[in-house]
Amino acid sequence: MAKPAPRYPVLVIGGGIAGITAAVEAAECGAKVILVEKRAHLGGRVARMHKYFPKLCAPYCGLELNYRRIRENPDINVHTRADVLEIAGQYGDFSVKVRLQPQMVNANCTACGKCAEVCPVERQDHYNYGMGKTKAIYLPHPMAFPPRYNISKKACRGKECNKCVEVCGYGAINLDARETVMALKAHSVVLATGWEPYNGAKLQGLSFGVSPNVISNVQMERLASPDGPTKGKLVRPSDGKEVREVVFAQCAGSRDENHLPYCSSVCCLASLKQAAYVREAAPDANIYIYYIDIRTPGKYERFYQKIAAEPKVTLIKGKIAKAEHDPETGGVIITAEDVMAGKKITRKADLVILATGMQPAARNGLAGLKTDENGFFVDAALARGIYAAGAAKLPHDVSATIMDATAAALKAVYGRWP
């Protein structure tokens, strides 16, 4: 194992849990690392989770440890608001071009928040999946890393407003900042570009985007989270009424050749986990999970058994193919077959959570690198020295992603074992 450390740094693309893990592991093996994240902050999808399954602990615990490992390791160089334009060369000697979006808020920022107080513009809160608003200058959440405000270029009125610049006591804001392109050399590349939730609006007949009470599972994470739009209170999005009937619709887009032909592998566990959120936040609510098959492989079987045994939780075999706004109650009426009972049923619900699947974020390729027909990177089809990790490669849960990213980091530092 006494291989020398690589001459050039390992380039990790994506600052979610896969990229963070790969960066930290590679650096702790002695390699230099450049971590590139297209958004303003690290943490990716995982930072927006309320809890992990099966332990039901908050992701921030693990993220904080990782942020610290990044902060304390001089060999890790983080670039946020940056995306990779070009990867040329070969294993051991890649030439990479990285575009740095205008860094309108620099490292002087202390996240004091005065800028947001004076900012007159509001924008959709993307961090909370469109539920709620932030100012044009915002910190997505109190634990954001790097702890630095970000400006939405689309929403910001620029210099004619200039209020944030005037109020900032640290000279951290520069509305004139320009985009730059950085050229760098890399020993190897880890693709940790992650996933996006499948767009529920594409699911015909499920009223996503039509009824506010039909939400996606990622939105449910934010609704349950204490730093989410409702501060963790589980209420009906349309009118803030308490929820009494909660329905989970599994395979919303997954295992469907009209949408995502593959199983997203985590949605069953995610819904079971979210059923636990409902049990905690609204103990009187009835919870129904409509599924094709409950897929909780290996050790997760126990988590499934635990949640299925909870009072108020009912699992029903049969996919929901219709969810309609109920003008009478303001809720949602779902239609499905209860397969085991052999009955076609409708049910009135206050909240319907679509277990939308995972779609690779870089499904259209990245810097000339090609994906498979479903948008995933396949190691065998990539050049030597380029390795995919986590959900860029396959739908993964967090713990599998961490293992996969660690493996990718080792390959990136030491090369593929012969």
Add this chain to the structure above:
Amino acid sequence: MNNVEYLQPDLAFVARLKQAGGENVKKCFQCATCVAVCDVTQSDKPFPRKEMILAQWGLKDKLFYNPDVWLCHQCGDCTAHCPRGAKPSEVLAAVRDLSLAEHAVPRFLGKMHASPAALAALFALPAAILLLAAMYANGLTIPGGEIVYSHFFPLKVIDSIFIPGALFAIITSFLSLKKFWGGMQRNNREKKAPDVAAVLGAVKDILLHKKFAQCRTNKPRYTGHLLAFFGFLALFATTNLVMMYHYLLGRETPLALGDPVKLLGNAGAVTAFAGVSYIIARRLAAPDETGKASYQDWTFILTLYAAIITGILAESARLAGIPAAAYPIYFTHLVLVFFLIAYLPFSKFAHMPYRAAAMVYARSNSKTN
């Protein structure tokens, strides 16, 4: 353990079903999207999800003697939404196609109708009978003077062929339906006879095309089928009224163009022509929405279409005074009509009695229907 039911999968049946148009049956993974999107199914023991697994397992009798297979109107909503491309509506259509031969009494006529090789023989029978009859009646010479079809085929000759043909259809329909009905009772362990309310309800649904109206993917078929159905009904009534004219009032054909019965016949012909034209156009233009047409589908649709067209042409040729065209067209028309009527319980035309029987059965035996 006294309710143990032993299933007997019939793999040869699965292979036959795949050949008959249900080739995607094994793709189904029982998610039940089909039931949720189907607006035609009843809520209790809904279709077509359960039919899909019965078909995958080769449980032939549970499919052949199952009213739900016929309650399906092949709207195609299930197929449009199926996440696996298993095409439930086409699997059920294939089951119905195979059912025709299964229930047929006598069996060989059902088999002949399922086989393209036997088509010529099926047409040859009425053609030969009618030729012999014409030979006997007038030596097969085209009569001179004004065109009067009864000079070529006297009415008593026609009736002596078509009345036995119709009776044959009625008797064999009854026997085939009896087999079907008995099988449904056996499968469901129900012995109820059809009640009047169920019959009236089914007739109302059929006349109003209620089930067709609930289809979404293949919605335009509502119009096509409605026109074809009522056009055919008007033509059928015309035939019977002409018989009454002859036997009760002594009034002979051809009827004057202003005669109410003539008006009814002509209106029926135009309506049926429009309906069947539309059905054919839709099948050609939007096969994804109408579903794949089988050999049985096309045989029936095209025979019906040809019968309507030759009927219209026969009348036109008569009015135009072209005997050399009129009599052969009339002869062809009669062959086609005989094929439609006498073979009714064996061709796709049998969807009428089977679907009607299934609708009555479901209404008699299920509270939710």
